[in-house]
Amino acid sequence: MTPRLVIFDVDGTLVDSQGDIVASMTAAFDAVELTLPLRAELLAIVGLSLDQAMHRLAPETPVATRDRLVAAYKEEYQRLRKAGGAESSPLYPGIGAVVESLSTQDHTLLGIATGKSRRGLDALLDNHGWTGLFQTVQVADDHPSKPHPSMLMTALAETGVETARAVMIGDTTYDMQMAHSAGIPFIGVSWGYHAPAALTGARAMVTDAADLPAAIDQVIGN
Template sequence: MRLVVFDVDGTLVDSQADILASMVDAFAAVGLDAPARQDILGIVGLSLPVAMEALVADADHARMVEAYKGSYAKLRLSKGASSSPLYPGARAALDRLQAQDDILLGVATGKSKRGLDGLIEAHGLNGMFVTRQVADFHPSKPHPSMLRAALEESGVETADAVMIGDTSFDARMAHAAGMPFLGVGWGYHAPSQLDGARAILNDFSELDDALNALWTD
């Protein structure tokens, strides 16, 4: 069996509008102006407490995290699937992989369990992923804990697994776990930041060939 682990924000779904809006609310909750757009998107993938600390050193980070979570949940409930739309070709790629008897799918995300569960429900992805690793139960990326848990839960060996993501945190997490990494070029970090990527995908239509090349090397 082989395991394909996806990051979520910036890889499977484009959630930047709600991330930016929720971060504005988080900073407003402690009387601060939000950082620039590129600075906010630069921390996507980190667990929220770590992300807040990276954006502002001296603030009530716990209050910011709660404000962010509340804002994001309200946006998700009001907008449904349009809150974090799937990138073009993402659903078709997931369906193709799930249809293969020797491939298991998983996710490793900085989202909370509540956030990931809501997104999966909104997009009708229930039953798609055999392992769902979230920020609630692990150190923040790039610590390899999520990927180690995904391997253990799925029963797949490291050499038969791959991490797919859009940020340097994903790349570093995969490296720390000894897992091959495929980057995507449509996410929140520039492709030049995805050190050690075996390939950079420009479109989900390139995923199948990239996986075949990875596992036939």
């Protein structure tokens, strides 16, 4: 069978990390004595690289202050991750079974495209027993922030899969726009951090993780 590539976003798609994200943002803004944005504003930037996220949340602050925000966020997030383990960013209901089932298909390659750092992603994958499960892993350390298509173009190049046989699965408009720019179809999930109604470019919308395999087959073939 012709190989196909299923690429997942992480935060808001595979794992529910909003508790740690909000707590880390709170610690970061406290560290530089700035007013914390509203929770909805914090969740709206999930998926962006941290430097871009801080620029959106605190656009009037000097670059040095935003650098301090990034550093303080990373420090707190790492502390919470070490303390909480897998419970720090739990898998969404049913998503673990879907990913593991897809991984057993000889013609299906799995990928990740995330705004996380490599260190953060490696720790998360290890916590959930997923180390080595994904054939291509693209992180913020190596690419421009979403929605730039660099992550997806690199994933295609690494796996040799054609765009028509690849799909991006995510919860945000950044994921959707990135997929569109790369010429890859997009499947939206309803359980993440952007309103499903905003994912207007999705080829399919899924409200239950158990429905993802059928949606993938429908969009790129089985």
